[in-house]
Amino acid sequence: MAGEKLETVAVEQKPEERPQINSFGEFWIFFKNELRPKGNPSTVFNLLSGIAIVFGILLIVYRFAVGLGHPVTNLNQSFPWGLLIGFYVMCGVAFAAGGYVLAFIVYVLGVKKYRPVLRAAILNAFLFYVFCSGAIVVAFGRWWNIPNVFLGIEFGASSVMFVIAWLFLLYILTAALEFSPAVTEWLGKERFRKIAGSLALGAVAFGITLSILHQAGLGALMTMAKGKIHPLWYSEFLPVMFFISSIYAGLSLVIFEGTISRKVFTYQIDEEHRHSNDDIIIGLARICGGVIFAYFSLSIILTQYKGDFALINTAMGYWWLLEVIGFVAIPGLMFIHGAQKKNPVTIRAAAIIAMLGILLNRYNNVFIAYNWDLPFAEKYYPSFIEGLTTLAIVFIQIWVFRWIVNRMPVMRKSPQWASRLDKD
Amino acid sequence: MDRRTFLKIIGSGVVGVATGNLLTPGKSSAEESLSGKEFYGILVDTTRCIGCRSCEKACAEVNGLPIPDISETTNETVIKSLRQTTDTQYTITNKYETGRGTIFVPKRCMHCNQPGCVAACPVKAMKKRPTGHVTWASNCIGCRLCMVSCPFDIPKFEYEKAIPRIQKCNLCWDRFNQGELPGCVEVCPTQALMAGSRRQILEEGKRRISANPDKYIDHIYGEYEAGGTSHLYLSAVQFDQIGFRKDVGIKPYPEYSAPYLNAIPFIATLTPLFMLAISAAVKMGKENQKEKNEEKNEEKGKH
Numbered sequence: 001m002a003g004e005k006l007e008t009v010a011v012e013q014k015p016e017e018r019p020q021i022n023s024f025g026e027f028w029i030f031f032k033n034e035l036r037p038k039g040n041p042s043t044v045f046n047l048l049s050g051i052a053i054v055f056g057i058l059l060i061v062y063r064f065a066v067g068l069g070h071p072v073t074n075l076n077q078s079f080p081w082g083l084l085i086g087f088y089v090m091c092g093v094a095f096a097a098g099g100y101v102l103a104f105i106v107y108v109l110g111v112k113k114y115r116p117v118l119r120a121a122i123l124n125a126f127l128f129y130v131f132c133s134g135a136i137v138v139a140f141g142r143w144w145n146i147p148n149v150f151l152g153i154e155f156g157a158s159s160v161m162f163v164i165a166w167l168f169l170l171y172i173l174t175a176a177l178e179f180s181p182a183v184t185e186w187l188g189k190e191r192f193r194k195i196a197g198s199l200a201l202g203a204v205a206f207g208i209t210l211s212i213l214h215q216a217g218l219g220a221l222m223t224m225a226k227g228k229i230h231p232l233w234y235s236e237f238l239p240v241m242f243f244i245s246s247i248y249a250g251l252s253l254v255i256f257e258g259t260i261s262r263k264v265f266t267y268q269i270d271e272e273h274r275h276s277n278d279d280i281i282i283g284l285a286r287i288c289g290g291v292i293f294a295y296f297s298l299s300i301i302l303t304q305y306k307g308d309f310a311l312i313n314t315a316m317g318y319w320w321l322l323e324v325i326g327f328v329a330i331p332g333l334m335f336i337h338g339a340q341k342k343n344p345v346t347i348r349a350a351a352i353i354a355m356l357g358i359l360l361n362r363y364n365n366v367f368i369a370y371n372w373d374l375p376f377a378e379k380y381y382p383s384f385i386e387g388l389t390t391l392a393i394v395f396i397q398i399w400v401f402r403w404i405v406n407r408m409p410v411m412r413k414s415p416q417w418a419s420r421l422d423k424d
Numbered sequence: 425m426d427r428r429t430f431l432k433i434i435g436s437g438v439v440g441v442a443t444g445n446l447l448t449p450g451k452s453s454a455e456e457s458l459s460g461k462e463f464y465g466i467l468v469d470t471t472r473c474i475g476c477r478s479c480e481k482a483c484a485e486v487n488g489l490p491i492p493d494i495s496e497t498t499n500e501t502v503i504k505s506l507r508q509t510t511d512t513q514y515t516i517t518n519k520y521e522t523g524r525g526t527i528f529v530p531k532r533c534m535h536c537n538q539p540g541c542v543a544a545c546p547v548k549a550m551k552k553r554p555t556g557h558v559t560w561a562s563n564c565i566g567c568r569l570c571m572v573s574c575p576f577d578i579p580k581f582e583y584e585k586a587i588p589r590i591q592k593c594n595l596c597w598d599r600f601n602q603g604e605l606p607g608c609v610e611v612c613p614t615q616a617l618m619a620g621s622r623r624q625i626l627e628e629g630k631r632r633i634s635a636n637p638d639k640y641i642d643h644i645y646g647e648y649e650a651g652g653t654s655h656l657y658l659s660a661v662q663f664d665q666i667g668f669r670k671d672v673g674i675k676p677y678p679e680y681s682a683p684y685l686n687a688i689p690f691i692a693t694l695t696p697l698f699m700l701a702i703s704a705a706v707k708m709g710k711e712n713q714k715e716k717n718e719e720k721n722e723e724k725g726k727h
Contacts, residue, residue: 205700
């Protein structure tokens with residue numbers, strides 16, 4: 001203890017406050033205390049998101065009472081999947097990819113530079129997966145049967161859905177392990193931190209494996225929709241395409257989230273991190289640029305390989321070009337340009353466009369270019385309730401993210417006692 | 425190699441193999457069924473169908489669905505528009521004007537030999553029975569991947585219900601077990617429908633084609649489509665003129681997702697090992713760099 005005091009004085013920081021929790025009762029008091037909002041609760045964002053969340057929850061209750069038909073969703077027999085699955089299962093999981101990509105960069109490649117954004121990325125990955133499973137419960141028709149996938153007497157082992165459900169569960173557990181050091185640091189338990197630290201490290205390779213399989217699996221879900229998805233989007237390489245695009249989708253989210261967090265959680269971020277932030281973003285942009293270049297090339301090569309270039313001169317072809325040029329190639333060039341000129345503004349803009357591109361690509365696969373040849377009147381477009389429900393779940397996720405960041409060392413550095421444990 | 429590294433490698437190998445095996449797809453579920461009895465099916469001769477919709481009514485009666493009005497006057501208006509099967513209609517009849525006159529085509533589940541919907545189902549709620557019937561059960565989670573995966577757009581979902589089901593023709597599975605004909609086959613007034621083992625109806629179809637080469641085109645839809653189906657169609661005109669998809673191909677649909685499923689054990693086993701290898705290589709590189717720097721410094725010190 002004496003040594004610790006000396007050290008804290010040496011770097012001129014105020015002595016660390018550390019909760020003293022030695023029993024479950026004490027934990028409960030501590031937890032109740034922490035539940036209270038920190039900072040000013042009456043902001044415009046809180047008001048608007050609060051309203052959306054209240055209405056969203058009411059609408060979700062309504063959905064469970066009446067089913068998924070009109071007016072809850074605009075889904076029909078030709079479009080079994082819509083906004084909720086399209087956003088959370090397809091895009092949300094892609095945005096969660098930052099967790100495994102950064103874990104790979106920091107732990108496997110040993111690039112320490114990116115450590116300051118690692119925890120936020122893992123937390124985001126964990127939350128995207130958790131809220132995705134929430135969205136799945138809302139979106140699946142017979143949701144009370146979902147445990148059948150894990151406990152059922154019969155396993156549909158030849159089903160991609162079965163495989164990714166298991167990967168999903170395993171990755172949530174893995175991401176929780178990877179994030180557990182932050183939780184133990186929040187609780188101030190040194191003994192738990194020791195265990196969590198080694199578990200987190202052990203979980204990394206496992207998490208990367210599960211993520212690669214899961215991201216590819218989302219593409220594999222659509223492989224049997226051959227003939228329904230427009231040929232420009234469909235190919236047997238969908239799993240590969242989904243995996244590759246998840247890399248830059250996840251990193252774009254890390255850049256985007258970092259931009260907002262830098263403003264919202266200013267007081268959390270120390271001087272050192274603030275300076276290295278631009279450097280981190282530039283590094284990530286370089287990776288994104290490279291991966292997008294690979295993805296773009298693969299898109300073109302696949303089109304050539306399938307012999308679909310003739311299809312480009314059609315309405316759907318222009319739509320495809322818009323996606324591939326406007327939302328893949330252009331942000332890719334912006335990433336590279338921004339990295340070379342060391343211009344974070346260009347990079348942040350590129351990240352947003354790249355994320356929109358991911359939304360566009362996943363929506364195309366699930367409902368825009370899906371059954372593209374149906375007459376316009378039979379087409380699917382999201383209903384108001386679907387939109388609001390999705391928005392509400394996103395807001396709840398943001399609230400939980402904020403709650404955690406305000407309490408656990410995600411943006412800020414780990415407390416000294418914990419960092420010392422890692423060095424030992 | 426120290427003990428820790430060794431354990432790490434063994435550990436990730438074991439974890440990888442475990443995940444691989446846990447998530448390894450079984451043999452395509454339809455292949456198992458191929459070993460048993462012969463598949464049961466229906467031969468649909470579209471040259472005989474008169475569009476009376478008796479099969480629609482019989483189907484509704486047998487399956488407890490809303491009974492359609494099939495009087496001649498209603499028929500005329502109903503059959504004007506092209507219809508799809510719905511969650512309350514397992515079978516429907518469409519009318520097509522072709523170069524060889526008006527042709528009526530009853531449409532329902534094709535009962536594929538290797539169904540996409542069965543391969544897609546994560547809980548085996550959708551099943552290919554040993555006798556070829558594709559049936560649905562209530563352990564379904566409502567994910568609707570079967571709808572995405574069916575090349576013929578057959579499984580329908582009850583969106584309007586709080587407790588929804590997937591609805592589709594099950595080739596009268598219950599009646600089959602009691603030794604009865606499917607409802608539609610039983611009532612067909614012109615014998616446009618013929619039930620039997622897939623071998624029997626395929627033979628009968630071929631016999632009709634060779635006996636009347638002018639009447640039929642030389643193609644039985646479902647013989648090879650999507651890997652073969654238990655619902656077979658005869659026609660006087662090319663099938664794309666009477667509402668059939670020509671791009672279905674002859675590959676069984678489960679095979680489209682098989683490459684991914686088959687790759688899982690390999691990815692699951694190799695990725696953690698590669699991660700360890702990369703990490704080890706990075707460490708070696710760093711140590712190398714360190715040594716070089718130290719050597720340089722020493723040399724500098726000497727001078």
